[in-house]
Amino acid sequence: EVVFVEQRPSPRGVSQYPWSGRKGFYFHYWALFDGHAGSGAAVMASERLHLHICEQLRDLVEILQDPSPPPICLPHDTRAGSAEPNQVSSTEDHGEVPNDAVPRFHLEKAVSHESLVIGAIENAFKHMDDQIERERASQHLPGGCCALAAIYLMGKFYVANAGDSRAIIIRNGEIIPMSREFTPETERQRLQFLALLRPELLGKEFTHLEFPRRIQPKELGKKMLYRDQNMNGWAYKKIEEDDLKFPLIFGEGKKARMMATIGVTRGLGDHDLKVFSSNIHIKPFLSCFPEVRVYDLTQYEHCPDDVLVLGTDGLWDVTNDKEVAGVVMEVLMSYEPNDPCRYTMVAQELVVRSRGVLKERGWRLANDKLGSGDDISVFVIPLGGPGNYT
Amino acid sequence: EVVFVEQRPSPRGVSQYPWSGRKGFYFHYWALFDGHAGSGAAVMASERLHLHICEQLRDLVEILQDPSPPPICLPHDTRAGSAEPNQVSSTEDHGEVPNDAVPRFHLEKAVSHESLVIGAIENAFKHMDDQIERERASQHLPGGCCALAAIYLMGKFYVANAGDSRAIIIRNGEIIPMSREFTPETERQRLQFLALLRPELLGKEFTHLEFPRRIQPKELGKKMLYRDQNMNGWAYKKIEEDDLKFPLIFGEGKKARMMATIGVTRGLGDHDLKVFSSNIHIKPFLSCFPEVRVYDLTQYEHCPDDVLVLGTDGLWDVTNDKEVAGVVMEVLMSYEPNDPCRYTMVAQELVVRSRGVLKERGWRLANDKLGSGDDISVFVIPLGGPGNYT
Numbered sequence: 001e002v003v004f005v006e007q008r009p010s011p012r013g014v015s016q017y018p019w020s021g022r023k024g025f026y027f028h029y030w031a032l033f034d035g036h037a038g039s040g041a042a043v044m045a046s047e048r049l050h051l052h053i054c055e056q057l058r059d060l061v062e063i064l065q066d067p068s069p070p071p072i073c074l075p076h077d078t079r080a081g082s083a084e085p086n087q088v089s090s091t092e093d094h095g096e097v098p099n100d101a102v103p104r105f106h107l108e109k110a111v112s113h114e115s116l117v118i119g120a121i122e123n124a125f126k127h128m129d130d131q132i133e134r135e136r137a138s139q140h141l142p143g144g145c146c147a148l149a150a151i152y153l154m155g156k157f158y159v160a161n162a163g164d165s166r167a168i169i170i171r172n173g174e175i176i177p178m179s180r181e182f183t184p185e186t187e188r189q190r191l192q193f194l195a196l197l198r199p200e201l202l203g204k205e206f207t208h209l210e211f212p213r214r215i216q217p218k219e220l221g222k223k224m225l226y227r228d229q230n231m232n233g234w235a236y237k238k239i240e241e242d243d244l245k246f247p248l249i250f251g252e253g254k255k256a257r258m259m260a261t262i263g264v265t266r267g268l269g270d271h272d273l274k275v276f277s278s279n280i281h282i283k284p285f286l287s288c289f290p291e292v293r294v295y296d297l298t299q300y301e302h303c304p305d306d307v308l309v310l311g312t313d314g315l316w317d318v319t320n321d322k323e324v325a326g327v328v329m330e331v332l333m334s335y336e337p338n339d340p341c342r343y344t345m346v347a348q349e350l351v352v353r354s355r356g357v358l359k360e361r362g363w364r365l366a367n368d369k370l371g372s373g374d375d376i377s378v379f380v381i382p383l384g385g386p387g388n389y390t
Numbered sequence: 391e392v393v394f395v396e397q398r399p400s401p402r403g404v405s406q407y408p409w410s411g412r413k414g415f416y417f418h419y420w421a422l423f424d425g426h427a428g429s430g431a432a433v434m435a436s437e438r439l440h441l442h443i444c445e446q447l448r449d450l451v452e453i454l455q456d457p458s459p460p461p462i463c464l465p466h467d468t469r470a471g472s473a474e475p476n477q478v479s480s481t482e483d484h485g486e487v488p489n490d491a492v493p494r495f496h497l498e499k500a501v502s503h504e505s506l507v508i509g510a511i512e513n514a515f516k517h518m519d520d521q522i523e524r525e526r527a528s529q530h531l532p533g534g535c536c537a538l539a540a541i542y543l544m545g546k547f548y549v550a551n552a553g554d555s556r557a558i559i560i561r562n563g564e565i566i567p568m569s570r571e572f573t574p575e576t577e578r579q580r581l582q583f584l585a586l587l588r589p590e591l592l593g594k595e596f597t598h599l600e601f602p603r604r605i606q607p608k609e610l611g612k613k614m615l616y617r618d619q620n621m622n623g624w625a626y627k628k629i630e631e632d633d634l635k636f637p638l639i640f641g642e643g644k645k646a647r648m649m650a651t652i653g654v655t656r657g658l659g660d661h662d663l664k665v666f667s668s669n670i671h672i673k674p675f676l677s678c679f680p681e682v683r684v685y686d687l688t689q690y691e692h693c694p695d696d697v698l699v700l701g702t703d704g705l706w707d708v709t710n711d712k713e714v715a716g717v718v719m720e721v722l723m724s725y726e727p728n729d730p731c732r733y734t735m736v737a738q739e740l741v742v743r744s745r746g747v748l749k750e751r752g753w754r755l756a757n758d759k760l761g762s763g764d765d766i767s768v769f770v771i772p773l774g775g776p777g778n779y780t
Contacts, residue, residue, distance in 0.1 A: 115623045212501055224463045224464075
């Protein structure tokens with residue numbers, strides 16, 4: 001999708017640029033939504049997330065186009081068009097006493113344009129999640145979804161990830177990770193910390209401690225390895241009654257689950273998700289906020305073989321970064337550099353190879369390992385190809 | 391310090407190795423304690439932390455010396471010497487019904503010897519902190535301290551850091567960071583998250599939101615940049631009454647403070663530290679847990695010029711990694727490779743250069759920048775020098 005971000009009209013009807021009829025900019029947008037427990041949340045997010053991003057950016061149109069640092073403070077009830085200049089001298093000029101003794105000028109933090117875009121994307125995810133919550137009953141939006149979005153804006157790619165999808169850039173054969181996965185294992189400490197501070201969220205079913213396996217009641221009094229929220233290592237503790245509860249985080253790798261229910265810890269939706277046959281809600285532990293990584297396209301000369309690959313976990317579970325890079329190079333080589341189809345062919349090939357072929361003993365990859373039984377979606381986005389993003 | 395870890399005698403007097411009079415192992419230990427608001431906590435930690443580490447390791451003597459994976463569960467009231475083998479088959483053999491339907495064998499997490507040492511060091515820091523809390527009144531232990539410890543044990547260096555000291559390895563001219571600093575800026579999200587969940591810890595003085603500068607009361611209703619706990623970017627929000635409170639995290643770089651009071655967010659002590667002229671305690675926001683990084687000395691051939699450098703912030707504030715590496719190489723070159731003094735001379739030189747020389751306009755470095763006014767302590771530890779750690 002190519003989205004036009006139109007500056008919001010000033011409520012006072014005043015603009016710094018009254019002659020510009022339709023001031024704004026474009027961004028390019030790609031996203032993957034990997035649903036679970038129903039497709040409703042994923043479908044709605046795919047239809048709306050870019051509009052929420054657009055909405056968040058509308059107040060920033062003039063600020064982002066102005067090369068000077070963004071203003072820290074905007075005047076009352078107006079838009080960026082009539083923003084106060086980034087100075088605090090006016091109050092001093094009038095002889096007013098500042099409300100703190102420290103000279104504020106020295107302690108004013110510089111905020112970059114880039115971090116405003118990141119903030120806009122982060123809040124757009126939150127608004128998307130809120131909308132799913134509001135409309136889930138009327139619009140029949142069951143379940144939740146992981147979301148991975150790539151936004152190209154003013155020379156930079158912003159890759160926002162909430163869930164276990166994954167993005168990498170392949171540049172001149174080199175692999176640059178553009179996201180990390182959010183799972184019960186990678187977010188263990190945040191989840192344990194929340195459970196420690198809000199034990200009521202665990203019902204009476206779970207313990208915030210991690211153990212390497214379930215404990216049996218008869219093991220009471222023995223010493224067992226455990227991990228608390230502030231630990232990365234393991235230590236032994238004497239097993240007490242409370243330790244017999246099910247661990248908040250349990251299992252390893254793809255089988256790791258939070259509250260024995262869900263294998264991803266960020267994403268959109270899931271407002272009604274509960275622990276099986278209980279009244280314990282999962283949502284308080286899930287975060288709808290993405291991690292946003294930035295890649296400055298202007299810092300390098302890109303060739304037509306340099307790409308950004310977005311894929312759901314169905315791809316990455318069976319095909320690692322290096323194998324993906326290999327397929328990318330192999331397939332791109334077999335097409336003319338200016339053939340726009342070549343990127344689509346790479347994406348198709350990545351899906352086909354990760355699915356495998358049906359043999360006697362199930363779907364098998366070329367190396368005879370089991371193919372992915374999960375859904376597989378892939379984008380291959382050229383960074384220096386025949387198209388451009390201007 | 392070289393510390394002998396003697397296996398704790400079994401309470402039943404039974405040992406797998408009854409012939410061994412004094413079973414145990416040695417570890418080598420170096421540490422820096424950078425005190426603030428009094429030296430008591432730092433002095434006590436320097437006298438005791440290695441003993442707490444030793445104490446935590448005493449139960450692990452046989453487990454760490456046994457090449458098989460550590461047992462997940464130890465029997466009732468006995469030590470590792472009579473540990474249950476790492477198997478769960480015995481219960482199945484007796485036809486007992488396991489307490490969950492999932493076969494436990496497949497879901498048992500492997501735990502490495504290394505992660506037991508990490509857990510022991512983490513808990514030793516906690517016990518050290520608890521001891522300072524218990525004895526601070528009777529032993530007159532004011533203040534707190536950052537702690538950076540390096541432990542050499544069974545072929546590996548464990549570098550544990552709680553605070554803003556810093557460790558790097560210089561190997562063949564290459565710089566390998568062995569710690570990261572814990573400050574209000576690096577730990578912003580943990581601190582904001584805690585403040586959000588436990589607002590009572592802020593008294594009525596602080597807001598968990600971050601702003602780029604103080605807000606003046608007259609700015610109420612304007613839009614100001616802010617950052618919440620789940621954001622890395624910035625966005626504008628309308629200023630409300632609550633936003634006029636002092637931000638939990640404020641300032642930048644070396645001037646960043648938590649609750650306008652402290653510039654480090656991990657360390658030992660500080661149990662009585664309060665916000666100036668208030669009853670708000672700082673300690674709940676401080677963590678005494680270190681981050682432990684591991685460096686396997688057996689993975690590389692080390693030459694006599696390869697070193698581990700530990701330094702307090704007084705060093706790193708004015709001398710960066712690369713400059714430190716330069717001084718290391720320069721000074722080591724001027725001594726014979728088997729002269730054990732050469733490492734001490736590097737440490738001295740690093741301190742002297744970071745202090746600078748007294749000129750008309752204060753203490754100046756060679757590049758005429760201001761020298762460090764802070765205390766400066768440095769260890770330079772050979773990785774492949776004339777000494778060895780066996």
